[in-house]
Amino acid sequence: MSRVAYVNGRYLPHSKAHVHIDDRAHNFADGVYEVILIVGGRMVDEEGHMVRLARSLRELDMVPPMSDRALLNVMYQTVARNRVQEGLVYLQINRGTSPRNHVYDNDKLIPTVVCTAKTVALPSDPENVAGVKVITRPDNRWERVDIKTVSLLPNAMAKTAAMREGAYEAWFVDKDGFVTECTSSNAWIIDQEGRLVTRPLAGLDILPGITRDRVIKLARENDIEVVERAFSVEEALGAREAFLTSTTSFVKPITQIDDSVIGNGHPGTTTRTLLAAYLEFAQNIALENAA
Ligand SMILES: Cc1ncc(COP(=O)(O)O)c(C=O)c1O
Numbered sequence: 001m002s003r004v005a006y007v008n009g010r011y012l013p014h015s016k017a018h019v020h021i022d023d024r025a026h027n028f029a030d031g032v033y034e035v036i037l038i039v040g041g042r043m044v045d046e047e048g049h050m051v052r053l054a055r056s057l058r059e060l061d062m063v064p065p066m067s068d069r070a071l072l073n074v075m076y077q078t079v080a081r082n083r084v085q086e087g088l089v090y091l092q093i094n095r096g097t098s099p100r101n102h103v104y105d106n107d108k109l110i111p112t113v114v115c116t117a118k119t120v121a122l123p124s125d126p127e128n129v130a131g132v133k134v135i136t137r138p139d140n141r142w143e144r145v146d147i148k149t150v151s152l153l154p155n156a157m158a159k160t161a162a163m164r165e166g167a168y169e170a171w172f173v174d175k176d177g178f179v180t181e182c183t184s185s186n187a188w189i190i191d192q193e194g195r196l197v198t199r200p201l202a203g204l205d206i207l208p209g210i211t212r213d214r215v216i217k218l219a220r221e222n223d224i225e226v227v228e229r230a231f232s233v234e235e236a237l238g239a240r241e242a243f244l245t246s247t248t249s250f251v252k253p254i255t256q257i258d259d260s261v262i263g264n265g266h267p268g269t270t271t272r273t274l275l276a277a278y279l280e281f282a283q284n285i286a287l288e289n290a291a
Pocket of ligand 1: 035181182183184185186206207208210212245246247248
């Protein structure tokens, strides 16, 4: 079955889905996006994603193109037309199309809305999930990385560097040696006392990951202590476990940072517990829907 994409009110074959060369996302990366996990044909943490999307639009002085209900309808239509049961839906909203000029006038622009969906398999056996390597890179992004914009060049370059070094992800590190987050996921360690440690949101120097938020809740439900504070690369190298979280990677154990092995070199028990809890949470959404 060929893929279908939504572009500005039309559902089109993927190969025929285009935006204009004067779209402001093309010229200025002037757009925001969300990626949402689909399980059993339903969105996981739908509300959290919609709240973050609204905030991204607000922070960038963009006008929502339609109501949340209409946006959800576009996303569910795209999911259904691509027959996605387990996978991802991608929504991008750009400020609109106008002759290239840095200055924008929201009153004269009609936002561009694009939506795609694809099938992706969930990990079938959380107990036996493989660990991955991450590399470290200076965090050279702008100061509003808390906004989910399509302006992702430093992320793309650092992740490509990771791939070239045989790693799965890159950890961004601030000028004081503390890890901010990864190029497309949030970073975590488990300290020697078994506490989960992840950078707080207050500094606006990480993206408020929806998976991050969910994992904090699941950890607390599982009586695992969570501490939101910055940690250094040095501390991470001596951590009991390390992992990353995102909509596309779920909870992914990290067993190597640069050239150093973490813990005993195998995915840790707490990380595996959290992955299992996250997958169970996601599956329950599908079951609730089926009931
Ligand atoms: C920079 C960055 N941090 C964290 C995340 C994880 O966010 P979420 O859990 O909402 O997918 C992402 C996701 O794309 C990201 O791009």
